[in-house]
Amino acid sequence: MSMHSFYENAPKHLVAVDCIIFGFEDGKLKLLIIKRKVDPMAGAWSLVGGFVQDEESTDEAAARVLKQTTGMENIYMDQLHTYGEVNRDTGSRVIAVTYYALIRIKEHDRLLANEHGAHWLSLHQIPELIFDHNLMLQEAMKRLREKVRFHPVGFELLPEKFTLPQLRNLYEEIYQRELDKRNFRKKILAMNILEKLEEKDKTSSKKGAHLYRFDKQKYELLMETGFGFTM
Amino acid sequence: MSMHSFYENAPKHLVAVDCIIFGFEDGKLKLLIIKRKVDPMAGAWSLVGGFVQDEESTDEAAARVLKQTTGMENIYMDQLHTYGEVNRDTGSRVIAVTYYALIRIKEHDRLLANEHGAHWLSLHQIPELIFDHNLMLQEAMKRLREKVRFHPVGFELLPEKFTLPQLRNLYEEIYQRELDKRNFRKKILAMNILEKLEEKDKTSSKKGAHLYRFDKQKYELLMETGFGFTM
Incomplete structure (x- = not known):
């Protein structure tokens, strides 16, 4: 042909x-x-x-x-x-x-x-x-x-600095269900991709909530490897 | 328009x-x-x-x-x-x-x-x-x-009955590297998707290697859920 x-x-x-x-x-x-x-x-x-x-x-x-x-x-x-x-x-x-x-x-x-x-x-x-x-x-x-x-998520959607409740809120929106506060906190901190800042966000309470930001290098490394099963 | x-x-x-x-x-x-x-x-x-x-x-x-x-x-x-x-x-x-x-x-x-x-x-x-x-x-x-x-893999590629060395061989081919025998055995059995049969395959040794088959129901369930991180 x-x-x-x-x-x-x-x-x-x-x-x-x-x-x-x-x-x-x-x-x-x-x-x-x-x-x-x-x-x-x-x-x-x-x-x-x-x-x-x-x-x-x-x-x-x-x-x-x-x-x-x-x-x-x-x-x-x-x-x-x-x-x-x-x-x-x-x-x-x-x-x-x-x-x-x-x-x-x-x-x-x-x-x-x-x-x-x-x-x-x-x-x-x-x-x-x-x-x-x-x-x-x-x-x-x-x-x-x-x-x-x-994989971790949030980097593209959240402002540079955010509180844990804001991050949980994003996960809740993605899952379309409520997540347990303490469990979420424990699991998300264990990912070791967050950097805790001195600053606090005082818009929702007088005591304020700590602000965090993503550690870009660790975030990207985890993005690459994922949480999966490896032999 | x-x-x-x-x-x-x-x-x-x-x-x-x-x-x-x-x-x-x-x-x-x-x-x-x-x-x-x-x-x-x-x-x-x-x-x-x-x-x-x-x-x-x-x-x-x-x-x-x-x-x-x-x-x-x-x-x-x-x-x-x-x-x-x-x-x-x-x-x-x-x-x-x-x-x-x-x-x-x-x-x-x-x-x-x-x-x-x-x-x-x-x-x-x-x-x-x-x-x-x-x-x-x-x-x-x-x-x-x-x-x-x-996810588990192998159901579509292996014969109905197979030995653990055959399954490991398939994983080695996919990863393009050798896998530790004992570690593979431990991890693959922990997935709880294999059914051990009475029969043995005696083509490679006199003692023979046990034949296994996939438990289709468990395999498909694991296929659905995967091994990932859940909140």
Whole structure:
């Protein structure tokens, strides 16, 4: 078969990226979603996404979408899964590659997001999304929970200095259940990735709560190795 | 924007699946690879793959490729990663989705594989593969090692009954290093997923080695939960 016919005879497909962008604010894990502007389903809620263009990689398409909606650049995005069902998009066949990012909401460009019709909604408030986007979100949450089981998490979501209750709150939001305070404290300190600061946060009590920050080197080492079983 | 122009104006792409098919035979972890038949790089070694057709999902395309090459059906394949770099295929832009499968080599159709120019090569003997296929293999091996760290492995690769040395051999092949016999035995038995049989395998010694099989229920439970850190 000639080179020509091998590639020329194969069918081509629309390929999109859909981004699951998590942030953490006011003690809530939030997701950035957008009101879709085109038919079918104009006006419905959707993940932030776009078509992969000729001159960009799928990773670059995801970074472009993130930048267009939040103004943020150089954010690490993890590719999650490719959804290739024939009829998943009711407008046309579209193969969708999902990416997820964890970002500090405070650092994004709120005006730009508003301009794009993008909103941060708490995970408890996520409405029905178009197509298979609720499934994409579910699977991203599952991946986030797996990540938390095997690796430390929080560096990308919390401010530089935080209290243990804030960190526990983040884990509770990811697990979507309450965690025992003493047990959490014991386990998280045993990870040996936190640095206790002299400063206290006095916004919630007069006595105040100690502020901590991540020891970046230890955090990254643990990120690399994980907590798993080794032979 | 009309529905028409939204979908019609977006560029379309060739999408392929590439399958990393692992098997275990004669104490070696092996990979199924094929001699490419078309230019560019006709005659070079390649993973087993094909273009996603209009009427099939990406998962179905991977299952079709596996069936065409090995005759095997209903094999669980895990999607791994989508490679979306613009110039990764030197013939044309192709976005490739990788899948991996663990199969029992004995159960595949050797004649069919031969007809397709497919060969099982030990991981130590893998030659240079086309495009980014060596990277795909590396990343699949990394995923397999991660899987082994957090989950039991072997059910899909070993015969129904096997000895502990055979199982250790499989782990050694995945880790690509020798494991301490006593330590392996202790750790693997502590997983509580093996059932010791009365029968012995006497092919390697007169005294023989006990045969084991996986307790499927316990294996699947551990597969579900993994060994990770839980709050």
